[in-house]
Amino acid sequence: MKRIGLKLLAGAMIFGVVHTSNLLAAPADVLIVAGPRTPESLDPAYPPTEAVHEARRNIYDRLLVYKMQKDEKSGALVENFDELEGALAESHEVGPDYKTITFHLRKGVKSPAGNEMTADDVMWSFEAGWASRATFHWYMSEFLKIKDLNAFEKLDDYTVRVTLPDPSLLIDKIWANSDIVIIDSKAAKEHATADDPYAARYLATHSASFGPYYVEKFAPGKEVIYSANPNYYRGEAELKKVIFREIPTSSNRLAALSGGAVDVAEWLTPREIALAKRSPKLHVWQVFGNYSHWIEINTTIAPLDDQKVRQALNYLIPREAIMKSVYADTARETKSIIAEVYPDYTERNFHYSYDLDKAKQLLQEAGVTDGTKIELAYRNDEPVEEEIAVILSSVFKKAGIDLVLSKLPAASLVNRYKEGSIAMFFRRDMAIVPDSAYSANLFVNSNSWVNYTRYKNEEIDKLINKSLISTDRESRSKDMKKVQDLAIDGAPWIFLFNPGYQLVTNRSVKSYSWYTPNGNSWYDFSKGK
Numbered sequence: 001m002k003r004i005g006l007k008l009l010a011g012a013m014i015f016g017v018v019h020t021s022n023l024l025a026a027p028a029d030v031l032i033v034a035g036p037r038t039p040e041s042l043d044p045a046y047p048p049t050e051a052v053h054e055a056r057r058n059i060y061d062r063l064l065v066y067k068m069q070k071d072e073k074s075g076a077l078v079e080n081f082d083e084l085e086g087a088l089a090e091s092h093e094v095g096p097d098y099k100t101i102t103f104h105l106r107k108g109v110k111s112p113a114g115n116e117m118t119a120d121d122v123m124w125s126f127e128a129g130w131a132s133r134a135t136f137h138w139y140m141s142e143f144l145k146i147k148d149l150n151a152f153e154k155l156d157d158y159t160v161r162v163t164l165p166d167p168s169l170l171i172d173k174i175w176a177n178s179d180i181v182i183i184d185s186k187a188a189k190e191h192a193t194a195d196d197p198y199a200a201r202y203l204a205t206h207s208a209s210f211g212p213y214y215v216e217k218f219a220p221g222k223e224v225i226y227s228a229n230p231n232y233y234r235g236e237a238e239l240k241k242v243i244f245r246e247i248p249t250s251s252n253r254l255a256a257l258s259g260g261a262v263d264v265a266e267w268l269t270p271r272e273i274a275l276a277k278r279s280p281k282l283h284v285w286q287v288f289g290n291y292s293h294w295i296e297i298n299t300t301i302a303p304l305d306d307q308k309v310r311q312a313l314n315y316l317i318p319r320e321a322i323m324k325s326v327y328a329d330t331a332r333e334t335k336s337i338i339a340e341v342y343p344d345y346t347e348r349n350f351h352y353s354y355d356l357d358k359a360k361q362l363l364q365e366a367g368v369t370d371g372t373k374i375e376l377a378y379r380n381d382e383p384v385e386e387e388i389a390v391i392l393s394s395v396f397k398k399a400g401i402d403l404v405l406s407k408l409p410a411a412s413l414v415n416r417y418k419e420g421s422i423a424m425f426f427r428r429d430m431a432i433v434p435d436s437a438y439s440a441n442l443f444v445n446s447n448s449w450v451n452y453t454r455y456k457n458e459e460i461d462k463l464i465n466k467s468l469i470s471t472d473r474e475s476r477s478k479d480m481k482k483v484q485d486l487a488i489d490g491a492p493w494i495f496l497f498n499p500g501y502q503l504v505t506n507r508s509v510k511s512y513s514w515y516t517p518n519g520n521s522w523y524d525f526s527k528g529k
Helices: 002-014 050-059 119-132 135-143 185-189 250-258 270-277 307-315 319-325 356-365 383-398 410-419 436-444 458-468 473-490
Strands: 030-035 064-070 077-086 089-094 100-105 152-156 159-163 213-219 223-228 241-246 282-287 292-297 372-379 401-408 424-429 493-498 501-506
Touching: 030 250, 050 213, 050 223, 077 089, 100 119, 119 135, 119 152, 119 159, 119 185, 135 436, 250 270, 250 501, 270 282, 270 501, 307 356, 307 473, 307 493, 319 383, 319 493, 372 383, 372 410, 383 401, 383 424, 401 410, 410 424, 436 458, 436 473, 458 473
Parallel strands: 030 241, 372 401, 372 424
Antiparallel strands: 064 077, 089 100, 100 159, 152 159, 213 223, 223 241, 282 501, 292 424, 292 493
């Protein structure tokens, strides 16, 4: 282990990620983090990515949050999905018809600039989000069915009410979502212009918020420096400064951590995590939450438009072999479109295991001939996806399917699956609101803007749309389990694994928390000896 560690450190120094000046431990109130990429933008309207989720979690705060509890197995703090509590809103009330929610804002909340939050900031944030027709607008219109800004009302300086056209059990849950943020409108307005009335250009590279940190420096492709908000309503963060450094190669991130240049290494490969577990200097935090890794199937491209073909591909996955050879036994099988930790989850209809004969039979029934070519795309910076793709290429050939592997830059991959020109592609994602109807609507409702499979099942659509406005919890649960059953049979995905969220730190990092966006909340972290 010592020899391996020296090799890692040497490699890191070659790549320039470990400098001799960095080998001295950072002060106890400074955390240095190595991640694959800096956030693409700080703008609250920017589409969420892994890096954006984490930045948003640390810069901005929400009206409501889930109460935290300790997970005894991992030692991490995790969200209790059964108990919402106040954050920027000290309290809230949901109307008996589930069509109104009233927020009573916490008084004395201040931004790093010293501006006190009032209902004007909340309303301005809503207006800016609606005008962007991006993230906020999508959550409000897609899930709460809000049609215009008249739904949002300032009652007084510290009270805001939101009125829905239909009842919804998401009426309170959705506000704990870290994509729905409250902006310091006074700070933002200083940078607004006639052609940019909501200061989007400024907010793309700066923060204006009431959260635990503000952005001191944003150098895309290099680093982000977060400094603690001295006025934060929960008390100033124990870590006064968090320095996030972009180190694209995962082995270099592990090397930097092993060599003492950083305190935290994000998004390591399963093999690197297994290696880290053997080091007495490192600690691996792991939570099996809502994260999932699967292959999306474009159901409009032949022969994938045939359900039998999609089912056949699921019978061709050697899950046990991939679990051992690629994930080093650090993952779990994904057996539903709903996260295993969410209410109403069921795997009762999951019937896929490796069965070459069954797959051949289904392909024959669908009229698929030997040598049929199907494209499978993956990101060029994802070694796990490449390993799985190579394994599947070999296995699929036994059933007469020739996989055409496409290794693409992330931006090119996204553009192609958005336009619908890729037959199959890897996707690693999660639904960040812990609700079955929200999750199902996100992934398999034919009207969802992120249903890149183009999958359409009229019964599924009907059950989801009914559940989004239903307040009958028992009926809703039954319907959502039926949706999962139907989706398993419909097979718009090749179901793979829940890799869990795994974070590797040095032993000085004494606390860790997990949230549904799978980004780290540095306010919850601390360092010791």
